[in-house]
Amino acid sequence: MALVPVTELLLDAEREGYAVGAFNANNMEIVQAIMNAAIKEQSPVIMQASQGAIKYAGLEFITGMVRLAAQEADVPIALHLDHGTDFDQIVRCIRSGFTSVMYDGSRLPLEENIAITNKVLEITRPIGVSVEAELGKIGGTEDLIHVEAEDAIYTDPEEARIFVEKTGVESLAIAIGTAHGQYKGEPRLDFERLEKIKGLVNIPIVLHGSSGVPDDQIRRAIDLGVRKINIDTNIREAFVWEARRQMQANPDEIDPRKILGPAREAATEIIREKMRLFGSAGKA
Ligand code: G3H
Numbered sequence: 001m002a003l004v005p006v007t008e009l010l011l012d013a014e015r016e017g018y019a020v021g022a023f024n025a026n027n028m029e030i031v032q033a034i035m036n037a038a039i040k041e042q043s044p045v046i047m048q049a050s051q052g053a054i055k056y057a058g059l060e061f062i063t064g065m066v067r068l069a070a071q072e073a074d075v076p077i078a079l080h081l082d083h084g085t086d087f088d089q090i091v092r093c094i095r096s097g098f099t100s101v102m103y104d105g106s107r108l109p110l111e112e113n114i115a116i117t118n119k120v121l122e123i124t125r126p127i128g129v130s131v132e133a134e135l136g137k138i139g140g141t142e143d144l145i146h147v148e149a150e151d152a153i154y155t156d157p158e159e160a161r162i163f164v165e166k167t168g169v170e171s172l173a174i175a176i177g178t179a180h181g182q183y184k185g186e187p188r189l190d191f192e193r194l195e196k197i198k199g200l201v202n203i204p205i206v207l208h209g210s211s212g213v214p215d216d217q218i219r220r221a222i223d224l225g226v227r228k229i230n231i232d233t234n235i236r237e238a239f240v241w242e243a244r245r246q247m248q249a250n251p252d253e254i255d256p257r258k259i260l261g262p263a264r265e266a267a268t269e270i271i272r273e274k275m276r277l278f279g280s281a282g283k284a
Pocket residue numbers: 024050051052053082083141142143144180181232233
């Protein structure tokens with residue numbers, strides 16, 4: 001299949017009340033793990049590239065790998081730019097073949113965030129590329145930007161309403177208590193805020209920093225309108241822990257495939273679990 005826009009996947013999810021997983025694609029093994037999980041679970045899926053991934057693997061390598069995965073798979077796959085902050089890079093991603101981009105203007109004043117999001121939408125609308133925006137500040141470290149827990153600012157529902165009204169953006173990432181990376185304590189999401197936001201904006205909501213959020217809170221968030229759920233850290237953990245286990249168990253092994261193969265399997269399993277939890281399994 002050809003790569004599909006994220007909006008297409010999220011509208012189906014909205015109709016049927018489930019969420020689509022957006023998994024960070026950092027190398028070939030992880031791209032294959034996401035693809036294999038999606039095939040096994042017959043689930044639609046979003047592969048996303050962060051600034052770190054683009055720096056590590058190179059834009060054209062990522063697009064090439066994900067495009068190939070989509071061709072091989074019998075399930076819909078979208079390719080999305082995660083936390084884009086640079087207009088020129090967004091254009092380069094679209095030119096390379098991305099079917100969706102995030103413009104993350106969350107660090108800017110509202111009016112400026114609205115203006116740049118609209119500039120992005122001006123170029124994406126005629127070509128059917130989806131756009132995700134962000135309001136509020138999500139804690140943790142992402143793309144080399146670190147937001148201390150006390151600096152994380154939850155999304156204001158009224159600002160969300162104004163933002164969506166003035167942009168018509170297709171999906172919105174919000175800050176309701178999640179954080180990027182590993183959690184120190186147990187996260188407690190602000191469901192009241194989520195419910196308020198969803199009541200004011202009629203578009204799919206995106207949850208970042210979803211690794212480590214307990215299953216019951218994920219289910220509740222989906223019930224309240226979250227339709228795209230970002231997972232990176234849980235894949236990193238599964239992959240690296242298994243690679244480490246292999247190296248410790250076989251210290252003389254020098255074939256990287258014997259270490260990375262099982263790591264890829266471990267990543268596939270955690271992604272499959274998430275697809276079942278999100279309700280996207282069987283929806284391809
Ligand atoms: O935004 C979330 C990802 O975990 C990005 O991190 O830039 O290190 O790939 P990264």
